[in-house]
Amino acid sequence: MVVVVQEWRPESPFEKRLQAAFAAEDLPVCLGLLRQAEIGLPVTPAAAEGREPTAWPTFTGGGRTWMAAYTSIDAMRVVLGDTAEHVRVVTFAELAAGWPDPRWGLAVNPGLTTSFFLEAGTVARLAVPSLVQERLAEPGSGPPIMQKLLRPADLYAHLAEGESRVSGYCHRARDVAHIATPAVLADALGRAHEEGVVTDEGSVNILRWRAVGLDLYRTPYGGVDEASRVAVAGWVIEEPPFVGMGLVPNADQVIREYKVDGVGLPHGTEIWELTVDGVEYRRAVYDGDLGRWVLIDDVPAGEASDGPFHRGAGGPGGAA
Structure with missing residues (x-):
C-alpha cells in the first residue's frame, strides 16, 4: 500500500490548478483538468531497456487492485524516489484503449495529498465523452x-x-x-x-x-459479461474482443x-x-x-x- 506523503509543492501550472481545485473539493474541475492531461506510468529499468515486457504498475489497497499513475515525473519521484527513473506517458484515451481489467481502478498521484482514486467507468468517460458532451465543449x-x-x-x-x-x-x-x-x-x-x-x-x-x-x-460502455458491465457502470454486453471502454477493440489504436x-x-x-x-x-x-x-x-x-x-x-x- 502506498503511504501518503505530507509535503508536495507542485511546480507546473497544471498541477497547481489541480491542487487548488482539489483543496476546494471541486471534483468536476479536477476531472476536467485530468481529462486533458497526460499522465505517467512508472516503468521498470528492464522494461525501459527492452529486457522484459512493459507491465501495468499496480498495488493493492482496500481489497482492490489499483493502477498507479502520476501527473508528472516530479510527483512520481516524490513518492517513489530513486526507483522512478523511467516513465511511460499516456493520455486517458490511450490508457482506456489498453485497459487491462474492468475490476481495476486508477490511482492518480497515490502517495500524495492531491490524489484521485477513479473507477474504470470514470476512466472510460474521461477518455471517451459522448458526442453531446463534445458538442457542448x-x-x-x-x-x-x-x-x-x-x-x-x-x-x-x-x-x-x-x-x-x-x-x-x-x-x-x-x-x-x-x-x-x-x-x-x-x-x-x-x-x-x-x-x-x-x-x-x-x-x-x-x-x-x-x-x-x-x-x-x-x-458503448460495458463488458463481456454482467460483472464487467457493472464494473464500468455500463449498459451493453458484447462478445469478446469487446472492451467496453468506448473504444474499438484494438489496444494499439485510439478510435x-x-x-x-x-x-x-x-x-x-x-x-x-x-x-x-x-x-x-x-x-x-x-x-x-x-x-x-x-x-x-x-x-x-x-x-x-x-x-x-x-x-x-x-x-x-x-x-x-
Whole structure:
C-alpha cells in the first residue's frame, strides 16, 4: 500500500490548478483538468531497456487492485524516489484503449495529498465523452462525420433494397484519418476477421454521413459479461474482443466507437470504396428527397469536388 506523503509543492501550472481545485473539493474541475492531461506510468529499468515486457504498475489497497499513475515525473519521484527513473506517458484515451481489467481502478498521484482514486467507468468517460458532451465543449463545431465499414450484405441492403438506416457500431471519420490502407483500417477497427469486410480485391466499402441527433449515438460502455458491465457502470454486453471502454477493440489504436439502432441516414450520405492502392472512389449517394440511392460513376476522391466527405473533408486523409 502506498503511504501518503505530507509535503508536495507542485511546480507546473497544471498541477497547481489541480491542487487548488482539489483543496476546494471541486471534483468536476479536477476531472476536467485530468481529462486533458497526460499522465505517467512508472516503468521498470528492464522494461525501459527492452529486457522484459512493459507491465501495468499496480498495488493493492482496500481489497482492490489499483493502477498507479502520476501527473508528472516530479510527483512520481516524490513518492517513489530513486526507483522512478523511467516513465511511460499516456493520455486517458490511450490508457482506456489498453485497459487491462474492468475490476481495476486508477490511482492518480497515490502517495500524495492531491490524489484521485477513479473507477474504470470514470476512466472510460474521461477518455471517451459522448458526442453531446463534445458538442457542448465545442459549440462552434459542425456535425461530426461518422462512418462504418460495410459487409457485402450491408452493401446489398443499401444499394439493392434501398436501406436508409444504420445500426450497430460506427466511428468518427477523423479518428481514422491517418489510415489509407483497407486491410490496416479493418484491423484497426477490429473487423479484419469478418468475412467480406475486406473484399477479394483488397478494398473496403465505407458508409459515411453527417450525424444529426447526437443523443442517438451512444458510447458503448460495458463488458463481456454482467460483472464487467457493472464494473464500468455500463449498459451493453458484447462478445469478446469487446472492451467496453468506448473504444474499438484494438489496444494499439485510439478510435472512439458509438452504437446506433436504426438511425435514419441524412440526405447526402455517401458510400465510398477505399482501394488497395489507397485511393477512394465515391460509389453512391443517398437522395433523401427521392428516398433512394443514386449510383455514381468511378470518381476518385481528388476529383469529387461536389462530394462533402472526400479526402480533406473528414474522410481518411482529411479532418472532420
